[in-house]
Amino acid sequence: MLAQTNLPQVAHGAPYLSVVVPIYNEEESIPHLYTRLQEALDELAKPYEVLAIDDGSRDQSFHLLRELAQQDGRWRVVRFRRNFGQTAGFAAGFARARGEWVVTIDADLQNDPRDIRMLLAKAEEGFDVVSGWRAKRQDPFLNRRLPSQLANGLISWATGVRLHDYGCSLKVYRAAVVKQIELYGELHRFIPAIASWQGVEVAELPVNHEARKYGTSKYGIGRTTRVVLDLITVRFLLSYSTRPMQVFGAVGLLFSGLGGALLAYLAYIRLFMGSPLADRPLLLLAVLLVVLGVQLLGMGLLGELVTRVYYEGRQRPIYVVREELNIE
Known part of the structure; x- marks a missing residue:
């Protein structure tokens, strides 16, 4: 007491x-x-x-x-x-x-x-x-x-x-x-x-x-x-x-660009040099980079939408009050 x-x-x-x-x-x-x-x-x-x-x-x-x-x-x-x-x-x-x-x-x-x-x-x-x-x-x-x-x-x-x-x-x-x-x-x-x-x-x-x-x-x-x-x-x-697209989008463009360049290279050697691509790991890497790039661009767009909702919406408190004393 x-x-x-x-x-x-x-x-x-x-x-x-x-x-x-x-x-x-x-x-x-x-x-x-x-x-x-x-x-x-x-x-x-x-x-x-x-x-x-x-x-x-x-x-x-x-x-x-x-x-x-x-x-x-x-x-x-x-x-x-x-x-x-x-x-x-x-x-x-x-x-x-x-x-x-x-x-x-x-x-x-x-x-x-x-x-x-x-x-x-x-x-x-x-x-x-x-x-x-x-x-x-x-x-x-x-x-x-x-x-x-x-x-x-x-x-x-x-x-x-x-x-x-x-x-x-x-x-x-x-x-x-x-x-x-x-x-x-x-x-x-x-x-x-x-x-x-x-x-x-x-x-x-x-x-x-x-x-x-x-x-x-x-x-x-x-x-x-x-x-x-x-x-x-x-x-x-x-x-x-306030600009998530700039981080996700930048990485996404980088990956997509690298993947696209690799695919263009592989297409060239296949079409003009007759080289087979089925056993080339580089093909899988190129496809993976393009897919990752597209996903990151999508995440950037979703991030922009979430940011808009965050700043325009009303935030809920992170706690629940049971009672208060001397609170006016």
Whole structure:
């Protein structure tokens, strides 16, 4: 149970800062999270709200969050019907955030809430995204830090947005930036890269990182595969999301051109040189290239149609809400 305190029961006016916290089975961390967030945010002397997204927790996390919402009107709680993942949690928080700035932070307290002041001050200098960098990360090397270092290098190379630590959840965003981004899969870690098409200004600052004291980690090395696959998606979205024919069509034309040239060569030696073609592997290769080329051109056309539907249609959320507390 959480101690009763004299706290505001309702939020007055639009807050300056919205803090989004996805939560999944963190009953041990929640009381400490509340205390440390309150201390750090009260020091800012700016109106704020905390959007706690219960991602289908199976422990007492939601019951603790309900108590917090009853005690403190600045805490707004969204409860999912099941576990939809961290990306869905961020998406739900972004959609409901009312602040000019949006802060994301993990519930496990490995991120230090006191670093919010530093990141926000940097953002107020004119940056749209300020990302935390766990320079002295307190996690095992082989199964956490090493894969993360490799992934960060690969993501920076592929997207052109160079950050030391894409996986750090402690970030500050201008609200107008994140509200324009559709999230799914594991794309929450790529937000700075996805937002780059808006021409955003991105900064990165070293932040504190603490060893986990409460609960158990929900992430393992198995997530690396999903991250790599989502990176391919992000790379495509950054370059060709509105013009898929240019990538599929270009490869399709290349294959069709090579296949057509080979078929013309084979037709010449058959018609004018009388050479048999039945035992030539080159004939199969030529036919295969033409077929692949036509298929890729078709995929490009379908991609154009899907793109049109995506931008003209209404998107469904990637989560299902069970109940909400203090949500106006």
